[in-house]
Amino acid sequence: MTKRHTKDLLYEQVARIGKATSSPKRLELLEILAQGEKTVERLAMEANIAVKLTSAHLKVLKAARLVESQRDGRFITYRLSGADVSALWVMLRTVAEEHLVELKMAMDQLFAAPEKLDQETRQSLLYKAKRGEVVVLDVRPSEEYDAGHLPFARSMPLGEIRQRLQELPADKEIVAYCRGPFCMMSAEAVALLKQHGYRAQKIADGTPEWLAAGLPLAES
Amino acid sequence: MTKRHTKDLLYEQVARIGKATSSPKRLELLEILAQGEKTVERLAMEANIAVKLTSAHLKVLKAARLVESQRDGRFITYRLSGADVSALWVMLRTVAEEHLVELKMAMDQLFAAPEKLDQETRQSLLYKAKRGEVVVLDVRPSEEYDAGHLPFARSMPLGEIRQRLQELPADKEIVAYCRGPFCMMSAEAVALLKQHGYRAQKIADGTPEWLAAGLPLAES
DNA sequence: GACACATTCTAATAATCGTTAGAATATTGT
DNA sequence: ACAATATTCTAACGATTATTAGAATGTGTC
Numbered sequence: 001m002t003k004r005h006t007k008d009l010l011y012e013q014v015a016r017i018g019k020a021t022s023s024p025k026r027l028e029l030l031e032i033l034a035q036g037e038k039t040v041e042r043l044a045m046e047a048n049i050a051v052k053l054t055s056a057h058l059k060v061l062k063a064a065r066l067v068e069s070q071r072d073g074r075f076i077t078y079r080l081s082g083a084d085v086s087a088l089w090v091m092l093r094t095v096a097e098e099h100l101v102e103l104k105m106a107m108d109q110l111f112a113a114p115e116k117l118d119q120e121t122r123q124s125l126l127y128k129a130k131r132g133e134v135v136v137l138d139v140r141p142s143e144e145y146d147a148g149h150l151p152f153a154r155s156m157p158l159g160e161i162r163q164r165l166q167e168l169p170a171d172k173e174i175v176a177y178c179r180g181p182f183c184m185m186s187a188e189a190v191a192l193l194k195q196h197g198y199r200a201q202k203i204a205d206g207t208p209e210w211l212a213a214g215l216p217l218a219e220s
Numbered sequence: 221m222t223k224r225h226t227k228d229l230l231y232e233q234v235a236r237i238g239k240a241t242s243s244p245k246r247l248e249l250l251e252i253l254a255q256g257e258k259t260v261e262r263l264a265m266e267a268n269i270a271v272k273l274t275s276a277h278l279k280v281l282k283a284a285r286l287v288e289s290q291r292d293g294r295f296i297t298y299r300l301s302g303a304d305v306s307a308l309w310v311m312l313r314t315v316a317e318e319h320l321v322e323l324k325m326a327m328d329q330l331f332a333a334p335e336k337l338d339q340e341t342r343q344s345l346l347y348k349a350k351r352g353e354v355v356v357l358d359v360r361p362s363e364e365y366d367a368g369h370l371p372f373a374r375s376m377p378l379g380e381i382r383q384r385l386q387e388l389p390a391d392k393e394i395v396a397y398c399r400g401p402f403c404m405m406s407a408e409a410v411a412l413l414k415q416h417g418y419r420a421q422k423i424a425d426g427t428p429e430w431l432a433a434g435l436p437l438a439e440s
Numbered sequence: 441g442a443c444a445c446a447t448t449c450t451a452a453t454a455a456t457c458g459t460t461a462g463a464a465t466a467t468t469g470t
Numbered sequence: 471a472c473a474a475t476a477t478t479c480t481a482a483c484g485a486t487t488a489t490t491a492g493a494a495t496g497t498g499t500c
């Protein structure tokens with residue numbers, strides 16, 4: 001029967017998306033790309049894998065149309081092919097966190113406290129940031145900040161914090177964030193800040209989570 | 221470095237979800253289970269695959285904690301392990317529809333018109349259904365209707381429509397729905413109804429899409 | 441307790457995937 | 471034109487996956 005056959009075709013197409021997201025390395029690449037476009041070399045460096053392997057994985061992601069590429073002179077830049085891809089990453093991770101005990105335990109071990117934000121906390125953070133009651137600190141590389149960041153956030157990449165401590169007000173609460181729940185940069189930043197006497201905490205949200213919650217980012 | 225190692229662990233866990241959704245058959249099983257719980261035999265029948273193979277795929281889904289099972293006498297019943305799994309299915313399908321040209325074309329061929337609903341259309345449908353201005357017809361098997369259906373919808377399984385035509389008002393618009401955009405039951409229902417002089421149209425939404433849009437279902 | 445039934449487990453096959461090394465391509469600067 | 475650089479393509483390996491058949495498990499019924 002041809003009805004079966006066409007139906008199989010439909011599910012097969014959706015399975016292409018599933019296949020593309022079935023590899024840990026590819027998921028990590030997606031998460032990095034959700035922070036902004038990057039060259040192959042940069043992606044390989046961030047994900048800690050060989051350039052060749054990165055290229056192979058990017059090819060798979062491209063075949064599933066989750067990313068697109070563009071040549072800029074000698075470099076080839078990759079980016080997510082839409083905001084929905086970033087939302088897909090957040091959804092996959094959320095489902096995994098919800099159902100996979102192994103993941104929950106690994107995260108609890110890694111990050112002592114769970115700083116998951118709910119919608120109300122996000123709004124309240126936004127309000128306090130706007131009024132300058134807290135300093136929201138983006139500790140990712142500065143290009144990622146430039147590609148989009150939380151409203152009212154200031155950029156201070158992890159590697160520069162030590163030399164730029166005096167830029168931070170000693171009397172205000174500092175809220176650090178990075179790429180998302182799996183990223184350890186904000187945790188390191190908080191450790192460093194606390195060590196120097198600042199009141200600092202981190203949040204699990206990165207820009208993908210913020211967007212997926214329906215809140216806008218700031219550019220510039 | 222152990223930081224790398226623990227990070228790899230995290231992505232590996234998320235990849236379990238991706239792997240589970242990387243097979244067309246498993247996606248079809250997820251879609252069917254999103255309509256309500258079912259036995260293995262029933263799932264095999266609906267998905268048109270061997271019971272053994274169904275069991276094997278369910279095992280994979282269970283290992284990824286996307287479904288859970290329970291023994292009821294001689295039968296084993298499977299169900300989705302949460303509403304977020306249904307939302308994941310909708311998201312995967314939506315991303316595929318958005319980015320994969322092949323899928324778009326296959327769907328256009330299959331279903332002449334695209335009856336995708338936006339949020340406003342959903343609200344307006346809800347309003348008209350409440351006032352009785354349209355008849356919303358659930359053409360899925362009645363157990364699926366019982367497990368949850370669109371508000372104000374009436375159940376009339378595809379196979380029973382021919383004998384129950386007189387139950388339908390001849391002067392009102394009939395809006396038929398089934399399991400979702402990939403399901404052909406509503407299209408068949410509309411063809412049958414039009415053939416008998418009714419004003420009928422179908423919508424792409426099933427209960428998973430309705431839920432994912434943030435709207436409530438009716439039970440009972 | 442023997443039987444029928446629904447489901448799963450085991451084992452085996454072919455097909456696909458991840459990874460790496462070496463060759464190939466395209467662009468820029470000289 | 472030539473070398474340098476970034477990236478991809480090709481080929482190859484072992485590791486995984488989908489599928490099927492046959493044996494095994496657990497549950498209700500006679």
